[in-house]
Amino acid sequence: MSKEIEDHRLLNPSSNETFSSVIERHISRRRVLQGGLGMAAASMLGGFGLAGLSTTANAASNAAGEKTALALAFESIKGSRTDAVVVPKGYTAQVLAPWGTPLNAKAPKWSKDLAMTPEIQLNTVGMHHDGMHNFALSDGTASSNFLLVMNNEYIDQDALWAPKGGATNADSGKRPADEVRTEINAHGVTIVEVKKASNGKWEVVGDSRYNRRYTSASEMKLSGPVAGSDYVKTAFSPDGMRTRGTNNNCANGYTPWGTYLTCEENWPGYFVKRSDRQLDDNRIGIETERGRYGWETAAGDASEVDGEFARFDNTPTADSADKDYRNEPRTFGYIVEIDPYTGEQAIKRTALGRFRHEGCWPGKLVEGEPVVFYSGHDSRNEYIYKFVSDAKWDAADARGAGDFKDRLAIGDKYLDKGTLYVAQFSADGTGTWLKLTPDAVTKDGRTLAEALGLAADDLAGIIIHTTDAADLMGATPMDRPEWGAVDPVSGEVYMTLTNNSKRTEEGTDAAFTNDGTAIEEPGVGYKTAPTNAANPRGNNEAGQIIRWREAGDHKAFDWEIFVFGAAASDADNLSGLTEMNEFASPDGLYFDGREGQDSILWIQTDNGYEGITEVTNDQLLAVVPAGLEQAEGDAAVIGADNQAQLKRFAVGPNGCEVTGIFTTPDKTAMFINIQHPANWPQSDDATAETDGSVRARAATVVIQREDGGQIGV
Numbered sequence: 129m130s131k132e133i134e135d136h137r138l139l140n141p142s143s144n145e146t147f148s149s150v151i152e153r154h155i156s157r158r159r160v161l162q163g164g165l166g167m168a169a170a171s172m173l174g175g176f177g178l179a180g181l182s183t184t185a186n187a188a189s190n191a192a193g194e195k196t197a198l199a200l201a202f203e204s205i206k207g208s209r210t211d212a213v214v215v216p217k218g219y220t221a222q223v224l225a226p227w228g229t230p231l232n233a234k235a236p237k238w239s240k241d242l243a244m245t246p247e248i249q250l251n252t253v254g255m256h257h258d259g260m261h262n263f264a265l266s267d268g269t270a271s272s273n274f275l276l277v278m279n280n281e282y283i284d285q286d287a288l289w290a291p292k293g294g295a296t297n298a299d300s301g302k303r304p305a306d307e308v309r310t311e312i313n314a315h316g317v318t319i320v321e322v323k324k325a326s327n328g329k330w331e332v333v334g335d336s337r338y339n340r341r342y343t344s345a346s347e348m349k350l351s352g353p354v355a356g357s358d359y360v361k362t363a364f365s366p367d368g369m370r371t372r373g374t375n376n377n378c379a380n381g382y383t384p385w386g387t388y389l390t391c392e393e394n395w396p397g398y399f400v401k402r403s404d405r406q407l408d409d410n411r412i413g414i415e416t417e418r419g420r421y422g423w424e425t426a427a428g429d430a431s432e433v434d435g436e437f438a439r440f441d442n443t444p445t446a447d448s449a450d451k452d453y454r455n456e457p458r459t460f461g462y463i464v465e466i467d468p469y470t471g472e473q474a475i476k477r478t479a480l481g482r483f484r485h486e487g488c489w490p491g492k493l494v495e496g497e498p499v500v501f502y503s504g505h506d507s508r509n510e511y512i513y514k515f516v517s518d519a520k521w522d523a524a525d526a527r528g529a530g531d532f533k534d535r536l537a538i539g540d541k542y543l544d545k546g547t548l549y550v551a552q553f554s555a556d557g558t559g560t561w562l563k564l565t566p567d568a569v570t571k572d573g574r575t576l577a578e579a580l581g582l583a584a585d586d587l588a589g590i591i592i593h594t595t596d597a598a599d600l601m602g603a604t605p606m607d608r609p610e611w612g613a614v615d616p617v618s619g620e621v622y623m624t625l626t627n628n629s630k631r632t633e634e635g636t637d638a639a640f641t642n643d644g645t646a647i648e649e650p651g652v653g654y655k656t657a658p659t660n661a662a663n664p665r666g667n668n669e670a671g672q673i674i675r676w677r678e679a680g681d682h683k684a685f686d687w688e689i690f691v692f693g694a695a696a697s698d699a700d701n702l703s704g705l706t707e708m709n710e711f712a713s714p715d716g717l718y719f720d721g722r723e724g725q726d727s728i729l730w731i732q733t734d735n736g737y738e739g740i741t742e743v744t745n746d747q748l749l750a751v752v753p754a755g756l757e758q759a760e761g762d763a764a765v766i767g768a769d770n771q772a773q774l775k776r777f778a779v780g781p782n783g784c785e786v787t788g789i790f791t792t793p794d795k796t797a798m799f800i801n802i803q804h805p806a807n808w809p810q811s812d813d814a815t816a817e818t819d820g821s822v823r824a825r826a827a828t829v830v831i832q833r834e835d836g837g838q839i840g841v
Contacts, residue, residue, distance in 0.1 A: 140508075227253055258278065282394075303421070306431075356369055379610070442454050559684065564590055674689055703771055730789055748776075802826060
């Protein structure tokens with residue numbers, strides 16, 4: 129989630145024990161086991177539950193064959209606060225495919241004064257680049273010519289409508305139909321062919337047959353348990369099998385059969401329901417007065433087609449759901465699968481749950497075992513989820529470059545039937561995956577279907593009410609679960625817990641939700657929650673990264689803290705960070721998967737913590753986790769004795785978020801996205817500092833070594 133559009137409301141009314149409380153009890157137990165420790169956060173997780181995790185991972189690696197140890201060869205760079213991208217000595221950074229880049233001849237060349245229209249925006253790169261992935265066109269050119277597929281999360285109305293001085297009626301009143309259409313077309317997903325030229329620079333292939341957009345107006349299919357149910361019948365799709373658009377797409381994922389997964393995150397803010405609100409409307413956060421950009425106010429315009437604007441107002445107006453748009457929000461909140469090669473309709477895979485998905489990351493793939501995907505719900509005090517397919521992985525379903533057949537049909541096999549789980553963390557360093565199925569037994573002994581007032585076999589209802597179901601099962605609320613990454617060798621899963629600013633100092637009064645009604649257990653249900661040993665800051669704005677290792681039956685896992693964010697000068701700098709690697713609000717994660725070597729874990733930030741923002745913009749850091757073990761007395765795996773293994777690799781321009789990341793198969797080029805920069809870029813040289821005011825444009829940045837070698841080593 130971009131900090132520019134965070135939803136600070138606490139939408140979780142459950143009384144489930146918070147993750148911070150779990151950690152506090154875990155520390156107390158460690159003290160007993162070890163005979164007492166001096167530090168409040170000492171030995172938080174090492175030696176118990178995941179004790180020796182890295183050793184186990186190395187053993188698994190060695191069993192798979194000889195592997196070369198990897199060391200980061202660049203010098204950690206200083207923080208920066210400039211209108212430029214900063215990279216280590218010996219590296220270059222190029223701007224590629226910024227917002228408004230033409231995808232075909234239907235769009236004009238970009239200019240600072242270009243007046244956007246619905247048609248132009250539909251045929252150009254979308255706004256505010258976020259998660260992305262690369263898809264090869266042929267095996268021989270996979271590192272020099274491929275499809276770049278990226279999310280366009282949201283819009284900046286000031287930049288979009290700069291030539292006319294801003295949006296019309298942005299905050300109140302009726303919005304013009306064509307402005308709304310343009311904004312709708314700026315959202316979604318961009319697919320663009322890119323290639324490396326003979327001079328080493330990258331360029332967009334402007335006439336590629338693959339270039340296209342999926343927007344908030346594109347027709348899409350529904351599949352899985354919810355498809356065809358009464359929950360998603362609308363005036364547009366009375367049979368409940370279709371919807372229009374994908375919205376607020378943040379992080380992403382990909383499948384072993386070669387498709388792209390885009391994830392709907394802060395989508396509830398686009399919809400309005402003024403009356404007759406249902407349980408999921410409140411729990412998921414549908415607006416009550418006006419949508420984020422007021423798209424619903426264009427309803428009734430003489431040019432409106434098939435309720436294209438009316439669908440964003442979900443207040444019932446008819447005697448049945450198939451005659452109005454009360455159910456339109458229930459067609460959002462899913463993982464969306466796209467075949468980047470064919471231009472077929474995208475498919476919303478409802479079996480993977482309905483919530484504010486940050487991303488969707490595949491687990492380690494094993495022949496004959498289920499396919500697993502992980503996802504976090506990016507809101508304060510929300511949950512971590514896992515989907516396990518019914519079908520076992522068949523290597524024959526893998527699709528290589530050039531083999532473009534039946535990809536979405538394979539998705540039907542693995543993504544439409546399976547079991548959705550939610551995570552519960554325990555103080556002893558172990559965890560449990562709780563089933564979200566109608567017959568699952570809740571904390572109070574009822575079936576989940578009974579507790580939600582559903583029919584005994586209503587799996588679609590469980591999916592519609594995913595967050596309510598997770599509350600009832602006793603899932604552990606987390607501090608904004610964002611991106612995940614899976615070590616390609618060990619299968620260990622890493623996930624960023626970005627921050628939780630809704631905390632108070634221990635012993636102070638806390639504010640309650642639900643109009644002042646007290647909730648018995650501390651933590652969730654509060655607008656603010658007291659601090660504890662794991663989150664000692666009154667406002668936990670620095671965040672942390674956790675990792676876990678799965679048990680073989682998909683029912684249990686072991687976990688630990690990998691690294692805490694902090695300013696070097698913080699009294700609670702639990703990972704011993706210095707001015708050369710201090711960070712806060714970890715967000716994006718990526719393992720670069722180097723064959724025959726350890727992999728580098730890349731960490732991106734979306735920081736709003738003053739202790740960091742005053743010294744550096746958002747950044748990209750690198751660490752090689754293999755072999756890093758938690759030392760006795762340390763609060764996390766990264767501690768004072770090994771924090772030098774964590775290095776700052778790049779810093780973005782003023783105002784930006786650094787997000788979206790992948791490397792080419794040969795590791796000679798890294799692609800990252802720069803979202804919502806304040807005054808950048810001025811040229812195709814990303815490192816050139818802007819010398820005047822520009823019409824800010826999110827863009828992809830390609831980082832390469834000057835000598836053509838592999839990134840990071």
